Amino acid sequence: MTILDIRVLGDPVLRKPTKPVTEFTDELRRLIADMFETMYAAEGIGLAAPQVGISERVAVVDVEGRKYTLINPRIVSRDGASEKAEEGCLSIPDIYGDVERPAEVTIHALDENGNEYEASASELLGRCFQHEIDHLDGKLFIDYLSPLKRRAALAKWEKEKDDYPGNIRKVRTEVKGEHHHETEM
Ligand code: K1U
Ligand code: ZN
Numbered sequence: 617m618t619i620l621d622i623r624v625l626g627d628p629v630l631r632k633p634t635k636p637v638t639e640f641t642d643e644l645r646r647l648i649a650d651m652f653e654t655m656y657a658a659e660g661i662g663l664a665a666p667q668v669g670i671s672e673r674v675a676v677v678d679v680e681g682r683k684y685t686l687i688n689p690r691i692v693s694r695d696g697a698s699e700k701a702e703e704g705c706l707s708i709p710d711i712y713g714d715v716e717r718p719a720e721v722t723i724h725a726l727d728e729n730g731n732e733y734e735a736s737a738s739e740l741l742g743r744c745f746q747h748e749i750d751h752l753d754g755k756l757f758i759d760y761l762s763p764l765k766r767r768a769a770l771a772k773w774e775k776e777k778d779d780y781p782g783n784i785r786k787v788r789t790e791v792k793g794e795h796h797h798e799t800e801m
Pocket of ligand 2: 705706747751
């Protein structure tokens with residue numbers, strides 16, 4: 617398995633509508649395995665194919681061990697009042713913002729073998745489904761922020777984006793026993 621490079625804000629692939637998957641091949645299953653590995657290495661709870669430069673309707677999710685492969689997913693129902701919670705994005709590192717979304721969604725999707733399934737989810741899993749499906753439609757969480765908060769987020773990103781030449785984020789693999797200390801601010 618391979619840890620893939622993650623595309624960051626500014627890469628046009630993140631804004632391009634994706635193509636539906638039509639063939640369930642070993643190549644597709646390899647991409648899914650690589651996406652899970654990349655997501656775990658980056659310490660995320662989800663990852664969509666455009667984030668690794670592939671413009672296809674594929675995403676992976678693992679929220680507290682609830683693991684899903686989402687192929688050609690669509691939201692079939694939205695329930696409950698909207699809820700606001702903080703989101704981040706592996707393609708916009710170190711930027712966070714509160715996003716209001718429907719409390720519960722039901723999705724219809726295919727798994728890596730082309731089997732159909734439906735899943736209903738609320739809280740972080742429901743939010744993650746919505747965040748990943750947005751990626752497949754070229755949408756990012758910063759699009760939901762108020763103009764003021766969006767401007768602040770983009771100003772912060774302007775200062776950080778030079779750390780990602782070519783709009784590429786190389787995901788470091790943690791060496792066992794290696795310790796990193798966060799810089800306190
Ligand atoms: O698609 C992505 O960019 C992954 C993203 C998914 C996501 C995070 C938060 C809410 C909805 C969807 C991440 O995994 S960001 C990193 C993360 O693990 C995280 C950040 C904030 C809250 C919870 C988790
Ligand atoms: Zn994201």
